[in-house]
Amino acid sequence: MSETDTRLRILDASESLFVEHGFETTSLRQITGKAKVNLAAVNYHFGSKEALIQEVFRRRLGRLNDQRLKELDRLEAEAAGAPLKPSQILEAFFGVALKMAADKQGGGSAFMRLLGRTYTEPAEFIRSFLAEKDAAVVDRFKDALLKSLPEVPCEEIFWRFHFMLGAMSYAISGADALNIVARGSIDDSDSEVLYTRLMSFLLGGLRAPLPSLSTKASSATIKPDVKKTANVNSTATRTTPQFN
Amino acid sequence: MSETDTRLRILDASESLFVEHGFETTSLRQITGKAKVNLAAVNYHFGSKEALIQEVFRRRLGRLNDQRLKELDRLEAEAAGAPLKPSQILEAFFGVALKMAADKQGGGSAFMRLLGRTYTEPAEFIRSFLAEKDAAVVDRFKDALLKSLPEVPCEEIFWRFHFMLGAMSYAISGADALNIVARGSIDDSDSEVLYTRLMSFLLGGLRAPLPSLSTKASSATIKPDVKKTANVNSTATRTTPQFN
Protein backbone atom coordinates (compact mmCIF):
# COMPACT_ATOMS: atom_id res chain seq x y z
CA MET A 1 0.00 0.00 0.00
CA SER A 2 1.69 3.18 -1.18
CA GLU A 3 1.72 6.37 0.84
CA THR A 4 -0.77 8.13 -1.38
CA ASP A 5 -3.01 5.09 -1.27
CA THR A 6 -3.32 5.28 2.50
CA ARG A 7 -3.85 9.04 2.37
CA LEU A 8 -6.57 8.71 -0.24
CA ARG A 9 -8.32 5.92 1.59
CA ILE A 10 -8.42 8.05 4.72
CA LEU A 11 -9.70 11.11 2.84
CA ASP A 12 -12.43 9.16 1.07
CA ALA A 13 -13.56 7.39 4.22
CA SER A 14 -13.53 10.67 6.15
CA GLU A 15 -15.58 12.44 3.54
CA SER A 16 -18.38 9.91 3.44
CA LEU A 17 -18.45 9.52 7.22
CA PHE A 18 -18.49 13.30 7.74
CA VAL A 19 -21.47 13.56 5.43
CA GLU A 20 -23.26 10.84 7.30
CA HIS A 21 -22.44 11.73 10.90
CA GLY A 22 -20.78 15.13 11.01
CA PHE A 23 -17.28 16.09 12.11
CA GLU A 24 -17.52 15.70 15.84
CA THR A 25 -19.49 12.47 15.92
CA THR A 26 -17.13 10.74 13.52
CA SER A 27 -14.20 9.21 15.41
CA LEU A 28 -10.79 8.44 14.01
CA ARG A 29 -11.44 4.81 14.80
CA GLN A 30 -14.49 4.82 12.54
CA ILE A 31 -12.47 6.48 9.80
CA THR A 32 -9.48 4.17 9.99
CA GLY A 33 -11.82 1.21 10.31
CA LYS A 34 -13.66 2.11 7.13
CA ALA A 35 -10.43 2.97 5.33
CA LYS A 36 -8.86 -0.29 6.53
CA VAL A 37 -5.74 1.45 7.76
CA ASN A 38 -4.13 1.67 11.16
CA LEU A 39 -5.45 4.17 13.66
CA ALA A 40 -2.14 5.99 13.93
CA ALA A 41 -2.09 6.61 10.19
CA VAL A 42 -4.28 9.70 10.49
CA ASN A 43 -1.93 11.49 12.81
CA TYR A 44 1.05 10.28 10.85
CA HIS A 45 -0.21 11.54 7.48
CA PHE A 46 -2.22 14.58 8.51
CA GLY A 47 -0.96 15.56 11.93
CA SER A 48 -4.33 15.87 13.63
CA LYS A 49 -8.04 15.38 13.16
CA GLU A 50 -8.48 19.11 12.59
CA ALA A 51 -5.88 19.08 9.81
CA LEU A 52 -7.61 16.06 8.28
CA ILE A 53 -10.91 17.92 8.14
CA GLN A 54 -9.25 20.85 6.42
CA GLU A 55 -7.59 18.55 3.92
CA VAL A 56 -10.93 16.94 3.07
CA PHE A 57 -12.16 20.38 2.04
CA ARG A 58 -8.96 21.58 0.43
CA ARG A 59 -8.91 18.60 -1.89
CA ARG A 60 -12.28 19.28 -3.49
CA LEU A 61 -12.86 22.96 -2.87
CA GLY A 62 -9.85 23.92 -4.97
CA ARG A 63 -11.16 22.11 -8.00
CA LEU A 64 -14.68 23.40 -7.53
CA ASN A 65 -13.62 27.03 -7.33
CA ASP A 66 -11.15 26.65 -10.19
CA GLN A 67 -13.93 25.37 -12.41
CA ARG A 68 -16.17 28.22 -11.34
CA LEU A 69 -13.55 30.81 -12.21
CA LYS A 70 -12.72 29.12 -15.50
CA GLU A 71 -16.37 29.20 -16.49
CA LEU A 72 -16.66 32.85 -15.51
CA ASP A 73 -13.51 33.70 -17.47
CA ARG A 74 -14.93 32.00 -20.52
CA LEU A 75 -18.22 33.86 -20.29
CA GLU A 76 -16.55 37.21 -19.78
CA ALA A 77 -14.19 36.65 -22.68
CA GLU A 78 -17.18 35.80 -24.86
CA ALA A 79 -19.05 38.90 -23.74
CA ALA A 80 -16.03 41.07 -24.55
CA GLY A 81 -16.61 43.66 -21.85
CA ALA A 82 -20.39 43.65 -21.95
CA PRO A 83 -22.13 42.74 -18.71
CA LEU A 84 -23.21 39.11 -18.43
CA LYS A 85 -26.78 38.03 -17.98
CA PRO A 86 -27.61 37.13 -14.36
CA SER A 87 -28.54 33.64 -15.43
CA GLN A 88 -25.10 33.10 -16.93
CA ILE A 89 -23.40 34.15 -13.71
CA LEU A 90 -25.59 31.94 -11.58
CA GLU A 91 -25.04 29.02 -13.90
CA ALA A 92 -21.30 29.43 -13.62
CA PHE A 93 -21.39 29.52 -9.84
CA PHE A 94 -24.23 27.22 -8.86
CA GLY A 95 -24.28 25.12 -12.00
CA VAL A 96 -20.71 23.97 -11.52
CA ALA A 97 -21.48 23.13 -7.90
CA LEU A 98 -24.59 21.13 -8.74
CA LYS A 99 -22.75 19.37 -11.51
CA MET A 100 -20.21 18.26 -8.95
CA ALA A 101 -23.00 17.26 -6.59
CA ALA A 102 -24.56 15.16 -9.32
CA ASP A 103 -21.33 13.40 -10.20
CA LYS A 104 -21.87 10.21 -8.25
CA GLN A 105 -18.81 8.41 -9.49
CA GLY A 106 -16.25 11.17 -8.94
CA GLY A 107 -17.18 11.26 -5.28
CA GLY A 108 -18.06 14.94 -5.43
CA SER A 109 -21.65 14.13 -4.56
CA ALA A 110 -20.96 13.38 -0.92
CA PHE A 111 -18.66 16.34 -0.64
CA MET A 112 -21.24 18.84 -1.85
CA ARG A 113 -23.75 17.66 0.73
CA LEU A 114 -21.05 18.23 3.29
CA LEU A 115 -20.10 21.64 1.95
CA GLY A 116 -23.67 22.87 1.92
CA ARG A 117 -24.14 22.65 5.63
CA THR A 118 -20.63 23.66 6.57
CA TYR A 119 -21.19 27.37 6.00
CA THR A 120 -23.35 27.33 9.11
CA GLU A 121 -21.01 25.01 11.00
CA PRO A 122 -20.56 26.16 14.59
CA ALA A 123 -16.84 25.28 14.73
CA GLU A 124 -14.97 28.50 14.09
CA PHE A 125 -11.89 27.04 12.45
CA ILE A 126 -13.97 25.30 9.79
CA ARG A 127 -16.10 28.32 8.94
CA SER A 128 -13.18 30.70 8.64
CA PHE A 129 -11.14 28.18 6.68
CA LEU A 130 -14.00 27.83 4.24
CA ALA A 131 -14.64 31.55 3.94
CA GLU A 132 -10.97 32.19 3.29
CA LYS A 133 -10.92 29.68 0.45
CA ASP A 134 -14.05 31.19 -1.07
CA ALA A 135 -13.29 34.87 -0.65
CA ALA A 136 -11.54 35.36 -4.00
CA VAL A 137 -14.21 33.49 -5.94
CA VAL A 138 -17.06 35.32 -4.28
CA ASP A 139 -15.34 38.61 -5.08
CA ARG A 140 -15.18 37.82 -8.77
CA PHE A 141 -18.80 36.70 -8.95
CA LYS A 142 -20.00 39.61 -6.88
CA ASP A 143 -18.28 41.99 -9.32
CA ALA A 144 -19.89 40.25 -12.27
CA LEU A 145 -23.30 40.52 -10.64
CA LEU A 146 -22.77 44.19 -9.83
CA LYS A 147 -21.95 44.83 -13.46
CA SER A 148 -24.90 42.77 -14.59
CA LEU A 149 -27.35 44.48 -12.22
CA PRO A 150 -26.08 48.05 -11.90
CA GLU A 151 -29.24 49.26 -10.19
CA VAL A 152 -28.82 46.87 -7.29
CA PRO A 153 -26.75 48.14 -4.37
CA CYS A 154 -23.66 46.16 -3.45
CA GLU A 155 -25.02 45.21 -0.05
CA GLU A 156 -28.17 43.82 -1.61
CA ILE A 157 -26.09 41.70 -3.96
CA PHE A 158 -24.22 40.26 -1.01
CA TRP A 159 -27.36 39.36 0.83
CA ARG A 160 -29.05 37.79 -2.18
CA PHE A 161 -25.91 35.82 -2.88
CA HIS A 162 -26.07 34.63 0.69
CA PHE A 163 -29.74 33.67 0.39
CA MET A 164 -28.94 31.78 -2.80
CA LEU A 165 -26.21 29.86 -1.03
CA GLY A 166 -28.76 28.84 1.57
CA ALA A 167 -31.21 27.65 -1.05
CA MET A 168 -28.46 25.69 -2.79
CA SER A 169 -27.37 24.14 0.47
CA TYR A 170 -30.86 22.86 1.17
CA ALA A 171 -31.28 21.82 -2.43
CA ILE A 172 -28.24 19.56 -2.25
CA SER A 173 -28.38 18.20 1.26
CA GLY A 174 -32.00 18.47 2.05
CA ALA A 175 -34.04 15.89 0.23
CA ASP A 176 -33.93 13.72 3.35
CA ALA A 177 -35.53 16.34 5.56
CA LEU A 178 -37.90 17.37 2.80
CA ASN A 179 -39.10 13.83 2.38
CA ILE A 180 -40.10 13.37 5.99
CA VAL A 181 -42.37 16.39 5.75
CA ALA A 182 -43.55 15.50 2.25
CA ARG A 183 -44.18 11.91 3.32
CA GLY A 184 -41.90 10.37 0.76
CA SER A 185 -43.44 11.97 -2.28
CA ILE A 186 -40.23 13.78 -3.24
CA ASP A 187 -37.81 12.40 -5.76
CA ASP A 188 -34.37 13.98 -5.92
CA SER A 189 -32.71 11.30 -7.98
CA ASP A 190 -32.81 13.33 -11.16
CA SER A 191 -30.10 15.94 -10.79
CA GLU A 192 -31.00 17.68 -14.03
CA VAL A 193 -34.50 18.34 -12.81
CA LEU A 194 -33.17 19.59 -9.49
CA TYR A 195 -30.82 21.89 -11.36
CA THR A 196 -33.52 23.53 -13.45
CA ARG A 197 -35.79 23.80 -10.44
CA LEU A 198 -33.17 25.51 -8.35
CA MET A 199 -32.03 27.80 -11.13
CA SER A 200 -35.53 29.11 -11.75
CA PHE A 201 -35.93 29.80 -8.07
CA LEU A 202 -32.56 31.53 -7.72
CA LEU A 203 -33.11 33.72 -10.75
CA GLY A 204 -36.51 34.74 -9.47
CA GLY A 205 -35.03 35.66 -6.13
CA LEU A 206 -32.03 37.47 -7.54
CA ARG A 207 -34.15 39.59 -9.86
CA ALA A 208 -36.91 40.27 -7.38
CA PRO A 209 -38.01 43.87 -6.92
CA LEU A 210 -35.76 45.69 -4.52
CA PRO A 211 -37.17 46.03 -1.03
CA SER A 212 -37.77 49.56 0.09
CA LEU A 213 -35.46 50.07 3.03
CA SER A 214 -36.58 53.01 5.09
CA THR A 215 -33.51 55.12 5.86
CA LYS A 216 -34.33 55.53 9.52
CA ALA A 217 -35.60 52.13 10.47
CA SER A 218 -36.96 51.45 13.91
CA SER A 219 -34.99 48.33 14.54
CA ALA A 220 -37.47 46.55 16.75
CA THR A 221 -40.64 46.66 14.68
CA ILE A 222 -41.29 44.68 11.56
CA LYS A 223 -43.54 46.21 8.96
CA PRO A 224 -44.29 43.52 6.43
CA ASP A 225 -46.62 45.65 4.35
CA VAL A 226 -44.23 48.44 3.46
CA LYS A 227 -42.66 47.50 0.16
CA LYS A 228 -41.86 49.40 -2.96
CA THR A 229 -41.57 48.23 -6.50
CA ALA A 230 -38.19 48.75 -8.07
CA ASN A 231 -36.64 47.58 -11.26
CA VAL A 232 -33.83 45.15 -10.77
CA ASN A 233 -33.25 43.95 -14.26
CA SER A 234 -30.65 45.54 -16.41
CA THR A 235 -31.25 44.02 -19.80
CA ALA A 236 -34.92 44.93 -20.19
CA THR A 237 -37.55 47.00 -18.50
CA ARG A 238 -39.74 45.17 -16.07
CA THR A 239 -43.14 46.73 -15.90
CA THR A 240 -44.83 43.85 -14.23
CA PRO A 241 -47.20 44.95 -11.49
CA GLN A 242 -46.30 43.64 -8.06
CA PHE A 243 -48.56 41.20 -6.28
CA ASN A 244 -47.55 41.60 -2.72
CA MET B 1 -34.02 27.06 43.79
CA SER B 2 -37.34 25.63 42.64
CA GLU B 3 -37.59 22.69 40.29
CA THR B 4 -38.72 24.73 37.33
CA ASP B 5 -35.94 27.20 38.03
CA THR B 6 -33.29 24.51 37.60
CA ARG B 7 -35.00 23.16 34.52
CA LEU B 8 -35.20 26.58 32.95
CA ARG B 9 -31.60 27.43 33.74
CA ILE B 10 -30.50 24.21 32.06
CA LEU B 11 -32.67 24.82 29.01
CA ASP B 12 -31.47 28.39 28.59
CA ALA B 13 -27.83 27.48 29.04
CA SER B 14 -28.17 24.56 26.63
CA GLU B 15 -29.79 26.69 23.99
CA SER B 16 -27.11 29.34 23.93
CA LEU B 17 -24.30 26.81 24.09
CA PHE B 18 -25.83 24.71 21.32
CA VAL B 19 -25.99 27.79 19.12
CA GLU B 20 -22.37 28.58 19.83
CA HIS B 21 -20.80 25.13 19.69
CA GLY B 22 -23.34 22.65 18.34
CA PHE B 23 -24.89 19.64 20.02
CA GLU B 24 -22.01 17.21 20.08
CA THR B 25 -19.30 19.64 21.08
CA THR B 26 -21.29 20.98 24.01
CA SER B 27 -20.75 18.84 27.09
CA LEU B 28 -23.12 18.46 29.99
CA ARG B 29 -20.36 19.89 32.19
CA GLN B 30 -20.34 23.08 30.14
CA ILE B 31 -24.10 23.29 30.36
CA THR B 32 -24.36 22.71 34.07
CA GLY B 33 -21.41 25.02 34.61
CA LYS B 34 -23.10 27.85 32.75
CA ALA B 35 -26.45 27.13 34.38
CA LYS B 36 -24.78 26.96 37.80
CA VAL B 37 -26.46 23.68 38.65
CA ASN B 38 -25.11 20.28 39.56
CA LEU B 39 -23.95 17.98 36.78
CA ALA B 40 -26.43 15.26 37.72
CA ALA B 41 -29.35 17.67 37.37
CA VAL B 42 -29.54 17.15 33.62
CA ASN B 43 -30.09 13.43 33.87
CA TYR B 44 -32.39 13.90 36.83
CA HIS B 45 -34.67 16.42 35.11
CA PHE B 46 -34.45 15.29 31.50
CA GLY B 47 -33.26 11.70 31.59
CA SER B 48 -30.50 12.01 29.02
CA LYS B 49 -28.65 14.49 26.86
CA GLU B 50 -30.68 13.42 23.86
CA ALA B 51 -33.93 14.13 25.69
CA LEU B 52 -32.54 17.52 26.75
CA ILE B 53 -31.84 18.43 23.12
CA GLN B 54 -35.38 17.49 22.15
CA GLU B 55 -36.80 19.52 25.02
CA VAL B 56 -34.82 22.58 23.92
CA PHE B 57 -36.63 22.37 20.60
CA ARG B 58 -40.00 21.36 21.94
CA ARG B 59 -40.12 24.38 24.20
CA ARG B 60 -39.81 26.96 21.42
CA LEU B 61 -40.96 25.10 18.33
CA GLY B 62 -44.43 24.65 19.75
CA ARG B 63 -44.92 28.35 20.24
CA LEU B 64 -43.43 29.20 16.86
CA ASN B 65 -45.70 26.85 14.96
CA ASP B 66 -48.74 27.84 17.00
CA GLN B 67 -48.17 31.46 16.05
CA ARG B 68 -47.73 30.50 12.42
CA LEU B 69 -51.01 28.61 12.37
CA LYS B 70 -52.84 31.37 14.22
CA GLU B 71 -51.67 33.91 11.67
CA LEU B 72 -52.70 31.64 8.80
CA ASP B 73 -56.10 31.07 10.40
CA ARG B 74 -56.59 34.82 10.72
CA LEU B 75 -55.68 35.44 7.09
CA GLU B 76 -57.90 32.66 5.80
CA ALA B 77 -60.82 33.85 7.89
CA GLU B 78 -60.34 37.34 6.49
CA ALA B 79 -60.18 36.03 2.93
CA ALA B 80 -63.39 34.09 3.46
CA GLY B 81 -62.57 31.20 1.14
CA ALA B 82 -60.67 33.20 -1.47
CA PRO B 83 -57.07 32.15 -2.06
CA LEU B 84 -54.50 34.17 -0.17
CA LYS B 85 -51.77 36.15 -1.86
CA PRO B 86 -48.42 34.36 -1.85
CA SER B 87 -46.88 37.23 0.07
CA GLN B 88 -49.42 36.83 2.85
CA ILE B 89 -48.62 33.16 3.20
CA LEU B 90 -44.90 33.74 3.27
CA GLU B 91 -45.30 36.49 5.81
CA ALA B 92 -47.26 34.20 8.07
CA PHE B 93 -44.65 31.46 7.87
CA PHE B 94 -41.33 33.27 7.56
CA GLY B 95 -42.39 36.54 9.12
CA VAL B 96 -43.34 34.92 12.39
CA ALA B 97 -40.02 33.07 12.40
CA LEU B 98 -37.98 36.18 11.74
CA LYS B 99 -39.93 38.07 14.35
CA MET B 100 -38.93 35.43 16.85
CA ALA B 101 -35.35 35.59 15.61
CA ALA B 102 -35.35 39.35 16.10
CA ASP B 103 -36.74 39.16 19.60
CA LYS B 104 -33.47 39.50 21.49
CA GLN B 105 -34.99 39.66 24.93
CA GLY B 106 -37.33 36.70 24.68
CA GLY B 107 -34.39 34.45 23.90
CA GLY B 108 -35.91 33.34 20.62
CA SER B 109 -33.03 34.89 18.73
CA ALA B 110 -30.53 32.22 19.70
CA PHE B 111 -33.03 29.49 19.11
CA MET B 112 -33.81 30.53 15.56
CA ARG B 113 -30.11 30.46 14.65
CA LEU B 114 -30.05 26.96 16.03
CA LEU B 115 -33.20 25.89 14.24
CA GLY B 116 -31.99 27.15 10.90
CA ARG B 117 -29.08 24.81 10.67
CA THR B 118 -30.78 21.88 12.35
CA TYR B 119 -32.75 20.87 9.27
CA THR B 120 -29.47 19.73 7.75
CA GLU B 121 -28.20 18.23 11.00
CA PRO B 122 -26.56 14.85 10.40
CA ALA B 123 -27.95 13.28 13.58
CA GLU B 124 -30.99 11.31 12.55
CA PHE B 125 -32.98 11.59 15.75
CA ILE B 126 -32.85 15.38 15.62
CA ARG B 127 -33.88 15.69 11.99
CA SER B 128 -36.80 13.32 12.27
CA PHE B 129 -37.91 14.86 15.55
CA LEU B 130 -37.93 18.27 13.89
CA ALA B 131 -39.71 17.11 10.77
CA GLU B 132 -42.38 15.40 12.84
CA LYS B 133 -43.09 18.60 14.75
CA ASP B 134 -43.28 20.60 11.54
CA ALA B 135 -45.26 18.21 9.37
CA ALA B 136 -48.71 19.52 10.30
CA VAL B 137 -47.70 23.15 9.86
CA VAL B 138 -46.01 22.54 6.53
CA ASP B 139 -49.14 20.72 5.36
CA ARG B 140 -51.35 23.69 6.12
CA PHE B 141 -49.02 26.17 4.43
CA LYS B 142 -48.47 23.93 1.45
CA ASP B 143 -52.23 23.73 0.96
CA ALA B 144 -52.55 27.49 1.17
CA LEU B 145 -49.80 27.90 -1.40
CA LEU B 146 -51.37 25.35 -3.72
CA LYS B 147 -54.62 27.27 -3.53
CA SER B 148 -52.83 30.54 -4.08
CA LEU B 149 -50.79 29.29 -7.02
CA PRO B 150 -53.04 26.75 -8.74
CA GLU B 151 -50.85 26.55 -11.85
CA VAL B 152 -47.87 25.33 -9.86
CA PRO B 153 -47.58 21.56 -9.40
CA CYS B 154 -47.53 20.24 -5.87
CA GLU B 155 -44.00 18.92 -6.16
CA GLU B 156 -42.73 22.28 -7.31
CA ILE B 157 -44.36 23.93 -4.29
CA PHE B 158 -42.56 21.51 -2.02
CA TRP B 159 -39.20 22.19 -3.55
CA ARG B 160 -39.62 25.96 -3.52
CA PHE B 161 -40.72 25.78 0.08
CA HIS B 162 -37.57 23.83 0.76
CA PHE B 163 -35.39 26.37 -1.06
CA MET B 164 -37.04 29.15 0.93
CA LEU B 165 -36.25 27.36 4.17
CA GLY B 166 -32.62 27.26 3.11
CA ALA B 167 -32.55 30.96 2.33
CA MET B 168 -34.17 31.73 5.67
CA SER B 169 -31.70 29.52 7.48
CA TYR B 170 -28.77 31.38 6.00
CA ALA B 171 -30.50 34.70 6.55
CA ILE B 172 -30.81 34.07 10.25
CA SER B 173 -27.66 32.21 11.10
CA GLY B 174 -25.38 33.36 8.40
CA ALA B 175 -24.23 36.92 8.91
CA ASP B 176 -21.04 35.58 10.49
CA ALA B 177 -20.03 33.57 7.45
CA LEU B 178 -21.21 36.30 5.12
CA ASN B 179 -19.08 38.85 6.88
CA ILE B 180 -15.84 36.94 6.45
CA VAL B 181 -16.38 36.88 2.72
CA ALA B 182 -17.72 40.43 2.59
CA ARG B 183 -14.85 41.64 4.78
CA GLY B 184 -17.00 43.06 7.52
CA SER B 185 -19.10 45.31 5.34
CA ILE B 186 -22.33 43.54 6.23
CA ASP B 187 -24.64 44.78 8.93
CA ASP B 188 -27.32 42.42 10.15
CA SER B 189 -28.23 44.34 13.26
CA ASP B 190 -31.43 45.74 11.77
CA SER B 191 -33.87 42.88 11.74
CA GLU B 192 -36.54 44.89 9.94
CA VAL B 193 -34.21 45.46 7.02
CA LEU B 194 -33.25 41.79 6.97
CA TYR B 195 -36.92 40.90 6.96
CA THR B 196 -37.81 43.03 3.95
CA ARG B 197 -34.68 41.87 2.13
CA LEU B 198 -35.49 38.22 2.66
CA MET B 199 -39.16 38.60 1.84
CA SER B 200 -38.42 40.22 -1.51
CA PHE B 201 -36.04 37.44 -2.36
CA LEU B 202 -38.41 34.67 -1.29
CA LEU B 203 -41.34 36.13 -3.20
CA GLY B 204 -39.21 36.49 -6.29
CA GLY B 205 -38.15 32.87 -6.03
CA LEU B 206 -41.59 31.53 -5.25
CA ARG B 207 -43.17 33.30 -8.20
CA ALA B 208 -40.39 32.60 -10.63
CA PRO B 209 -41.33 31.13 -14.01
CA LEU B 210 -41.76 27.38 -13.83
CA PRO B 211 -38.80 25.41 -15.09
CA SER B 212 -39.52 23.24 -18.09
CA LEU B 213 -38.93 19.72 -16.93
CA SER B 214 -38.45 17.40 -19.85
CA THR B 215 -40.60 14.34 -19.24
CA LYS B 216 -37.89 11.86 -20.09
CA ALA B 217 -34.81 13.41 -18.56
CA SER B 218 -31.39 11.87 -19.05
CA SER B 219 -30.40 11.88 -15.42
CA ALA B 220 -26.68 12.37 -15.93
CA THR B 221 -26.50 15.39 -18.18
CA ILE B 222 -27.26 18.93 -17.15
CA LYS B 223 -28.65 21.25 -19.78
CA PRO B 224 -28.66 24.72 -18.29
CA ASP B 225 -29.99 26.44 -21.40
CA VAL B 226 -33.27 24.57 -21.73
CA LYS B 227 -35.84 26.64 -19.92
CA LYS B 228 -39.38 27.65 -20.70
CA THR B 229 -41.36 30.62 -19.58
CA ALA B 230 -44.48 29.83 -17.63
CA ASN B 231 -46.87 31.93 -15.67
CA VAL B 232 -46.78 31.28 -11.98
CA ASN B 233 -48.84 34.10 -10.64
CA SER B 234 -52.47 33.59 -9.90
CA THR B 235 -53.73 37.03 -9.08
CA ALA B 236 -52.64 38.74 -12.27
CA THR B 237 -51.17 37.92 -15.61
CA ARG B 238 -47.42 38.16 -15.82
CA THR B 239 -46.36 39.09 -19.31
CA THR B 240 -42.84 40.04 -18.40
CA PRO B 241 -40.31 38.78 -20.89
CA GLN B 242 -37.73 36.45 -19.45
CA PHE B 243 -34.09 37.41 -19.28
CA ASN B 244 -32.32 34.14 -18.96
Next chain:
DNA sequence: GAATGTTTCAAACGATCGTTTGAAACATTC
Protein backbone atom coordinates in the same frame (compact mmCIF):
# COMPACT_ATOMS: atom_id res chain seq x y z
C1' DG C 1 23.97 -5.63 1.49
C1' DA C 2 24.51 -2.44 5.16
C1' DA C 3 22.61 1.98 6.37
C1' DT C 4 19.11 5.14 6.21
C1' DG C 5 14.53 6.84 5.66
C1' DT C 6 9.50 5.87 5.46
C1' DT C 7 5.33 3.68 6.76
C1' DT C 8 2.64 0.46 9.51
C1' DC C 9 1.25 -1.63 13.68
C1' DA C 10 -0.49 -2.92 18.48
C1' DA C 11 -0.66 -0.96 22.65
C1' DA C 12 -1.04 2.44 25.77
C1' DC C 13 -1.46 7.50 27.19
C1' DG C 14 -4.15 11.11 29.72
C1' DA C 15 -8.38 13.52 29.07
C1' DT C 16 -13.06 13.89 28.74
C1' DC C 17 -17.52 12.13 27.82
C1' DG C 18 -22.62 10.83 29.47
C1' DT C 19 -24.44 8.49 33.17
C1' DT C 20 -25.10 6.43 37.85
C1' DT C 21 -24.70 6.17 42.73
C1' DG C 22 -25.92 6.93 47.53
C1' DA C 23 -25.98 10.21 50.94
C1' DA C 24 -27.39 14.82 52.33
C1' DA C 25 -30.50 18.69 52.09
C1' DC C 26 -34.87 20.30 51.41
C1' DA C 27 -39.96 20.36 50.86
C1' DT C 28 -44.43 18.36 51.62
C1' DT C 29 -47.80 15.43 53.81
C1' DC C 30 -50.53 13.75 57.56
Next chain:
DNA sequence: GAATGTTTCAAACGATCGTTTGAAACATTC
Protein backbone atom coordinates in the same frame (compact mmCIF):
# COMPACT_ATOMS: atom_id res chain seq x y z
C1' DG D 1 -42.73 16.61 64.19
C1' DA D 2 -42.16 12.13 62.20
C1' DA D 3 -42.58 10.16 57.66
C1' DT D 4 -42.48 10.57 52.99
C1' DG D 5 -41.28 12.46 48.61
C1' DT D 6 -38.27 15.59 45.86
C1' DT D 7 -34.07 17.76 44.59
C1' DT D 8 -29.17 18.61 45.08
C1' DC D 9 -24.53 17.24 45.61
C1' DA D 10 -19.67 15.21 45.29
C1' DA D 11 -17.73 11.34 43.65
C1' DA D 12 -17.12 7.70 40.87
C1' DC D 13 -18.48 4.55 36.85
C1' DG D 14 -17.16 2.43 32.34
C1' DA D 15 -16.61 3.94 27.70
C1' DT D 16 -14.60 6.39 24.25
C1' DC D 17 -12.00 10.14 22.49
C1' DG D 18 -7.55 12.11 19.90
C1' DT D 19 -2.87 11.40 20.30
C1' DT D 20 1.72 9.28 21.27
C1' DT D 21 4.97 5.63 21.67
C1' DG D 22 8.52 2.39 20.21
C1' DA D 23 9.22 -1.57 17.73
C1' DA D 24 8.57 -3.98 13.37
C1' DA D 25 8.10 -4.02 8.42
C1' DC D 26 9.13 -2.09 4.25
C1' DA D 27 11.45 0.87 0.76
C1' DT D 28 15.31 3.50 -0.83
C1' DT D 29 20.07 5.00 -1.00
C1' DC D 30 24.96 4.47 -1.62
